[in-house]
Amino acid sequence: MGRQDKSSMWILAIDFSSPKKGVCVYPVNDSWAPGSGFRVPLPGAIEVFDGPSTPLVPFRLIDSALATAGIKPENVGGIVIGSGPGSYTGIRVAIAIAQGWKIAFGPREIRFFQIPSYEAIIANAAAQGIRGDVSVIIDAQQNELYLAKFKITNNSWSETEALHIVPAAMIGKLTQGTIVVGPDSENWVADGVNVYPSVAYLAYAALKSTPITDPSNLTPIYLRQPGFKKAPPPRTLHMEL
Structure with missing residues (x-):
């Protein structure tokens, strides 16, 4: 250009x-x-x-x-x-x-x-010619995935299932009957299509x-609840003078 x-x-x-x-x-x-x-x-x-x-x-x-x-x-x-x-x-x-x-x-x-x-992912998928029921998956770490579902037609796309976190082990069942897209999605689903934002x-x-x-x-999208580990009790160090 x-x-x-x-x-x-x-x-x-x-x-x-x-x-x-x-x-x-x-x-x-x-x-x-x-x-x-x-x-x-x-x-x-x-x-x-x-x-x-x-x-x-x-x-x-x-x-x-x-x-x-x-x-x-x-x-x-x-x-x-x-x-x-x-x-x-x-x-x-x-x-x-x-x-x-x-x-x-x-x-x-x-x-x-x-x-x-993830909206930029589905827009990219639509622009590349993908049509029908589509699942967007994104690695959420800790053996979990972000999942959102969309319907793509020739004229538009719309969200049919809001973004949420699911166990990675369940992704095949949860996305059954849809085209799965997302960054490195083929690492999670055999027929996944790698589509990036x-x-x-x-x-x-x-x-x-x-x-x-x-x-x-400006704030990141982060659905996971923050987790905190309780700090150990303070130690007392005895010193010889």
């Missing part, structure tokens, strides 16, 4: 929730009005990815996307992060970048957004979302 019009407003989309870490920059015209619909590839979007074997180096990805677009950080007027679920560390890194951007360019108006990463979709979806004024309010 060649260099774009620098006078456009640009959205920076970041998703580090899955093994396929991605960044996208997307030019926005006509007062942030969305286009005719999401599709892959999204016209004007510049996406840069790193695979599972590559350590996360966030600003290398961001710098690469900005350089390809021929723009500078100050051209970014909106930042959208994939809020998960997925890698909690990766999502927190994306949030920290958004918060740092606010500090660096605070005097200018910057709009912040968060879009669920579309960072271009995050940028597109931001156009139809309400911005968050303060990036400190």
Whole structure:
């Protein structure tokens, strides 16, 4: 993709929730009005990815996307992060970048957004031609998986079962009769289809979302109840004087 019009407003989309870490920059015209619909590839979007074997180096990805677009950080007027679920560390890194951007360019108006990463997975699946009853699964650690179900038609997709956590051992039974998609889903289901979040979709979806004024309010999706281990009683150390 060649260099774009620098006078456009640009959205920076970041998703580090899955093994396929991605960044996208997307030019926005006509007062942030969305286009005719999401599709892959999204016209004007510049996406840069790193695979599972590559350590996360966030600003290398961001710098690469900005350089390809021929723009500078100050051209970014909106930042959208994939809020998960997925890698909690990766999502927190994306949030920290958004918060740092606010500090660096605070005097200018910057709009912040968060879009669920699993929504970006189902949008990617739909754009790739998958149709019917679809289950999205994401590793939740501790031998558990996040699961949400959708219906994809030629014109739209809709959620039919809300995101929740299930035992990994039950996933075959719980997803029976559906197409299973998600990051590394074939590791969990024999006929799973590996589909990762579309960072271009995050940028597109931001156009139809309400911005968050303060990036400190960006929060990861994390359904697991926090668990705490009771600390051992304090020890008394006797010293000989």
